[in-house]
Amino acid sequence: MKLSPRATLIKPSPTLAVTAKAAALKAAGRDIVGFGAGEPDFDTPEHIKQAAVEAIRAGFTKYTPVGGIDDLKDAIIAKLIRDNGLAYGRPEIMVSCGAKHSLYNVAQVLFGDGDEVIVPAPYWVSYPDLVVLAGGTPVILPTEEKDGFKVRPEALRKAVTAKTKALILNSPSNPTGSAYTEAELKALAEVVLATGILVITDDIYEKILYDERKFANIVSVDGRLKDQAIVVNGVSKAYAMTGWRIGYAAGPREVIKAATDLQSQNTSNPTSIAQKASVAALNGDPSVVDAMVVEFQKRRDVIAAGLNAVPGVSCRLPEGAFYVFPNVEGLFGRAWRGKTLGSSTDVTEFLLEEANVAVVPGIAFGDDRFIRLSYATSMKNIEEGLRRFAKAVASLG
Numbered sequence: 001m002k003l004s005p006r007a008t009l010i011k012p013s014p015t016l017a018v019t020a021k022a023a024a025l026k027a028a029g030r031d032i033v034g035f036g037a038g039e040p041d042f043d044t045p046e047h048i049k050q051a052a053v054e055a056i057r058a059g060f061t062k063y064t065p066v067g068g069i070d071d072l073k074d075a076i077i078a079k080l081i082r083d084n085g086l087a088y089g090r091p092e093i094m095v096s097c098g099a100k101h102s103l104y105n106v107a108q109v110l111f112g113d114g115d116e117v118i119v120p121a122p123y124w125v126s127y128p129d130l131v132v133l134a135g136g137t138p139v140i141l142p143t144e145e146k147d148g149f150k151v152r153p154e155a156l157r158k159a160v161t162a163k164t165k166a167l168i169l170n171s172p173s174n175p176t177g178s179a180y181t182e183a184e185l186k187a188l189a190e191v192v193l194a195t196g197i198l199v200i201t202d203d204i205y206e207k208i209l210y211d212e213r214k215f216a217n218i219v220s221v222d223g224r225l226k227d228q229a230i231v232v233n234g235v236s237k238a239y240a241m242t243g244w245r246i247g248y249a250a251g252p253r254e255v256i257k258a259a260t261d262l263q264s265q266n267t268s269n270p271t272s273i274a275q276k277a278s279v280a281a282l283n284g285d286p287s288v289v290d291a292m293v294v295e296f297q298k299r300r301d302v303i304a305a306g307l308n309a310v311p312g313v314s315c316r317l318p319e320g321a322f323y324v325f326p327n328v329e330g331l332f333g334r335a336w337r338g339k340t341l342g343s344s345t346d347v348t349e350f351l352l353e354e355a356n357v358a359v360v361p362g363i364a365f366g367d368d369r370f371i372r373l374s375y376a377t378s379m380k381n382i383e384e385g386l387r388r389f390a391k392a393v394a395s396l397g
Helices: 005-009 014-027 046-057 070-084 099-110 126-133 153-159 182-195 223-228 253-266 272-283 287-308 344-355 379-394
Strands: 093-096 116-121 137-142 164-170 198-202 229-234 247-250 371-374
Touching: 005 126, 014 344, 046 272, 070 093, 070 247, 070 272, 093 099, 093 253, 099 126, 099 198, 099 229, 099 247, 099 253, 116 126, 126 137, 126 164, 137 153, 153 182, 164 182, 182 223, 198 223, 223 229, 247 253, 287 379, 344 371, 344 379
Parallel strands: 116 137, 116 164, 164 198, 198 229
Antiparallel strands: 093 247, 229 247
């Protein structure tokens, strides 16, 4: 059977592929320490689960409005005002089946043939594909480790052409853990305003910041951007609700209406029960998130220090999210089983086969000098994985 041309453009998610391979090896009897999955290992807080149970018992199991129930939209509106100083109305909010779904819908209604979308690298693996599936062209804008993996205003200005439609910004970042400051975002906002491009800001890791850093959103720091910006967020990462699949987008009414109309034809409404649970998450006690962040910071400190202790590996300390993105270029040229390591994929294969440690190659995120490890796993796994990593590297020729 012949597939459509669009189907040939789709690549499977490398992060999910690594997680699936690690699970398959575990099922086959291999003792794998997995650093692939980008989801909190904590359980969903009890009050959120209880809200879902109450929704089921109350019979809240039918269709809802396509773009989300009013009480969830109101909880999102209250959150955006409380946390970000951003004022939106219900017609400017769309609830979807996860933040990825929100991004997909937005891309589909904004981008088309000939549109260029600037995607800073390293990038979350889905950004370029979401642009391509909408008919646009992702323009990869490399960033440097020495700059904290952040886009500089002059580089953004040079990347904008007459075809540029938008910039996708992710802070804190997957995979690097970098987080923009208010001053850095103000400088980027000036470029966005001067060039007239759109900006899509993916804030899914907003709550996961370390060392008492404060979250900054590009629209919050410069309100003039509101009419040319889409804010995307969700409950998955902050509230350990990855499987509940609730994300949302806030933006200009005409964009949100178009994206909601699109959603009416692809998924209809997000799960009714998960929507009620998300109301409880957004309106509930924020200390449940704070407790997770404290633990994540402890893990971050341990995994970064452990990686920096491995000869040939250097690891920047992330400001947020729950990933480290170590530079493994120092391992290139080393020999393993008659093969010379020369890429992040080689290093990933080496660690899986030699150390039973599963990581994601940096090439999946747009930079072949690095690998990504998620520390959304237990301290025991982190310490054991580091021990295996160091032992394997010491065996290289």
